[in-house]
Amino acid sequence: MSKSEILDIKESQELINQFSIIVRSSQFHDPDNVAVLNVLEKFLPRINSYIEREGLLKIDLIGEFFYLNDSRVKYPMEFLLNFDYLAREFRRREIGTISLTGALSEEEMKTFLRSFISSGYSNTPFEALDAMLEDLMNIRIERLKRVVEEGEVDRRKIVKKTYFNAVSFTKGIMTKLKAGEKVSIKRAKRIVESMVDLILSEDQLLIGMTAIKDYDDYTYHHSVNVSVLSISIGQKIGLHRKSLTELGLVALFHDIGKMNVPREILNKPTAFTEEEWKTIKRHPYWGTLAILKLKGIDRMSIQSAIVAFQHHLNFDMTGYPKIRERVDLDFYTKIVSIADQYDAMTSSRVYQRIPLPPDRALSIMMDRAGREIDPILFKFFVNMVGVYPVGSLVLLDTREMGLVYECNPIHADRPRVMVIVNSEGKKIEGKVIDLTEKDDSGRFKRSIVKTLDPNKYKVNLAEYML
C-alpha cells in the first residue's frame, strides 16, 4: 500500500470519526457550546479543504459500512464505537447519504447539527430533516436504501451457494482425511474468503443460513456455522479481512477430530454411555493431531491446532481435555468456543439431544459468561445476533406469529420477522415485516410479546429461508 493511499484511508477514517464526535457532542450541547465549537474548529477546515480538492464530500451508509466519495471506509478498531454510533444515528433518521457540495460556514454547520439532532425526535425523521435543510444550499440528504431489498433474491442465491459450497467442501475434506488422502488448504482459504466477503457486505444473510439445522450432515454444517459465526464476531470486533479469513479457517477445522469418532456414536439417537462420552471427548486431541499432520507446522496450522485442542476448554479452565498447566486461552479459541456452544446448543445432534430455541441458548450462555465464556466477547456476540436471533419463533402483539428472519444491528429487539400465521390465525406464505416500522402516531406497529420453541413444533426454518 502506498504512503498516499494510507494517508487517504486515515483521512477518511478520521473524517467519519470527527463527524461522529460532533454529532454526539451536539446531542448533549447546543452547537454554540464551546465543547462543540472546539471540535468544529478542527472539523470545518478539514472538510472544506476536502471539498475544495474533490469537489464533493459524500458520506453513504450502505449496509454496515460508510463510504466516503464511493470508497468504503474501513472500520479502524479505535474508532469502532464512534462509527457504530454514527451508523445508528443515520439509520434512526433513515439517512443513507449526506452530500456536501460546497464549502460550509460555521453557521451552516451549526444549523445542520441542530436540524440533525431535532429530527431524531420526529416521527418522520428523514422528512423532518430534509425540510429543515431546505435553506442550506450545500447540504443534501438521501434516504437510506435497504440493501436487502435490492436484488434480494440474487443475493440470497449467492449466500446460499457460498454456504453450501463451504459445507460440501468441509464434507469433502473430512472424507478425504479419513481416507488418508491429501487435501488442499488453498481451496479452504478460497471458501472462507467468500464467506468473509459476504459477512463484510451483508452479514445477516449468511448468519441466517446458520439458523437452519435440519440437515443430516450435522458435523459439516456445524463446522461451517461455527466458521460463519466466528467470522461475524471477528467482524464486529473490527478484525481486518485477512485475520477474519484466518479466524474462519481455524473455526472451520475446529471439529476435524470428530472424523475419528465412530459414526454410530455421532448419530446415536439415545443418550451416550460414559464410554461413548469418553470417545467424544477425545476429538480435540485427534483434531490437533490431524491438523498438524495434514499441513505440517506453519503459522496457520499452529493456530488451527491450538483452537482444535482448546475449543472445549472453558474460560475458567473447566471442560476438556483436562490439562495440567493452566494456560491463557487463545483469543481465537474464545471466539470459536462461543460460536461452537451457540450452534451446538441450537442444534439437535451431539452434546445437546434436544435443541434449544436460540434465545434460550443465549440465556444459558449469558449465565456462563464470566465463568465458562469470555464475558466481553460474549457481549459482542449478543450484540451481533440480537435478543432474538435468526430462527427464533415469536408471537407479536398483533397476534401474528413469525420467525425472526434478520436481526437489526441497531434495534436489537426489533428484528425483521417472517410472519407465518396472520392475526386471524391463518397460516400464510412468509411475509417479511420490519419491527421498527411505526404508525402515524409514532408508535411501533408491532412488537414481540413472547418467544416459542420452534423445535417443539418442528417449525421448518428451511421452508422459509432457503
Place this chain on the structure above:
Amino acid sequence: MADTGEIRDLIQILLKAKKNFRIYPENNPMYQKTIDDLLNALNKPLEYTGEIPLRIKQYRILYEGEVVYENTDKDESLALFFFKDGVRELTFRQGIRRDEVEDFLQIISLDFEKDVLDDDIVTLMWEKDFRHISYVVDDTILLDDHGYEEEATREALESGGGEEEIMKAYEEAFGVERPTSINIVPLTNDDLKSIIEEIENEPTDKTMILIRTLFEMLYISESKTDFSDVVELMKKAIQYAVEHANLETPVYTVRQIRKLLDSGEFSGESAQILRGVDLFVNSSQLIRAFGEVMDSGAEFETSLIEDFSGILSKTAIPHLITILGELKNMTSRKTVISILTELGREAPGMIARGLADKRWYVVRNIIYILRQIGDRSVLEYLTRSVRHSDIRVRKEAIRALGEMGSGEVINILKDCIYDPDESIRISAVRAIGQIGTAVSRKIILEEIRSKAFREKGFTEKKEYFEALSRWPDETTIELLVEILRKSPFFKRAKHDETRAAAAFCAGIIKARKAEGALMKLRSSKNRLLREHVISALQRIKDVKV
C-alpha cells in the same frame, strides 16, 4: 469501448511484464520500467473507457466479445493461468495506481507450479484488496460434489413438520408464559479497550503455545503410535521455531523433557521416544537451521544463546563445526564459536577434530576455541597445526601453544623463530616468552646476543625485548645497560634499532639502573632511539614519583 488492437497490445505488454518480473530483482531499472510500461498501457485506454473488463476463457481472453488473446500451450497460456484458479473475469479500472500494478505483477509472476505456495492467485489478489482491479471467480471449481446444494436443500425442506404443527404452536402460544430472559448489554469503551489490548498482546509466534499443547497431549496419549506422533510433531515445532528465530521454544521443550525424564513419569519405550527430541535438537538438521536463521540477521540476547547452548550436547559439535565454515555473518560465527567453546569444555577432543577441516578459517577458529578452553590435552593436535599450510592458522596455533603450553612445546616454537615469515617468527617469540620457563629465557637471551640479531627488523627485535621483560632481574638489566652503552661504528642505524628495543624493555620493567645509560641517549639524533629512550625515562620517572 477501447480499440481491440489496443487491448491486444496491452495483453502482450502484460505478458512481457510477467516474464520480466521473474527475471529482474526489485532494484533493477528494468523492474521499474516494466511497471511504468504496463501502467501506461493500462492508463491509455482507461482514460476514455473507464474500465477494461476482460473475460477469461480456458485458452482465450475476450474483450467486448472479441478474442484479444489466445494460447493453448498449457505452460505459457495467460488465459489458462487465470482460468485454472477459477478467475472468469478480470477488470482494470480508471485510477489504477503504480503500487497496484506492481502488486498485481508480483502475484502473476509467481511460479504456482514450482513454488510450494499456500495461496492461489485468487487468494493473493483477495488479500491485496485492490481498489482498481476486480475479478469474478467461479468457486465451483473448488468442489468435488456439485450436487450438494440441491440435495441438502431438499433434505432440509423435507424434515420439518407440517401446517398442523404450526397451528398447534400458534394455539398454544397464547397460553404459554415464556418471557425472554436476555437483555442486550451495550458495549462500552472499556470493553473495546480491553479487546484491543488482548489482540495487541496476542503473541505473533504461537509455537510455544503449541509446544505446551503437545506436552498436554503427551500426558493423554493412549497409544504408542499417538505418543510417537506427538513427539515427532514436537520436533517439527522445534524446527519451525528455530527457523523463525525462536530459541525459547527449543530451550523450554528440552528442559521440560529432561524434567519429565528425571521425574520418572515416563520410562521404558516412552522415555526412549522422548529422548529423540534431545537427539533432534543436536542434529545436523536443526543446527543447520540455527545457522541459517543467524545468517539471515536474526539477533539474540546473550542469555538466550547461553540457554540454547545449555540444551545442546557434545553430539552437536561436529554439526556446529560444519556450519562454522558456512556462516557468512561474523556475528553468527562468533555465536557458534562461543557455543562450541562452552560445549568443548566437556569434550575438547571433539573440538580438536575440527583441526582436520579443509577450510583454513575453520581450523583457525577451532584453534581459537581450543585456546579459550585451555585444556592441555589437545596440545598434541595443536602442535601439528603449527605446520599448517596457511600462515594465519600457524600464527593462531603458535599463539595457542604459547598460552597453553609449557616445556613440551618449546622446541617446536624454537623452530618457528627461524621461519622465513617474520610474522610467524614474532608470534613464536611472543609464545616462547609467554611460556616463561628458564628454557624460554635462555632461547631469548641467546638470540638477542647472537650476531644475526642485529639484522632483524625493529618489530621483531622489540618482540624479543618485550619477551625478555618477563624476567626483570639483574641479568636482564645488565644486558640492557650493555646494549644501550654499546656504540659500534659500523651499521649504527641497525644497532640503534636494537638499543631502541632495549630502551623499550627498560621502560617496561622500569629499570632505574638503566637510567644513566638512557639519559645519555635522550638527545640521540636517531629519532626512533630518542623517542623510545624518552618514553622509557618517563616510565621510570613515574615510578619514582
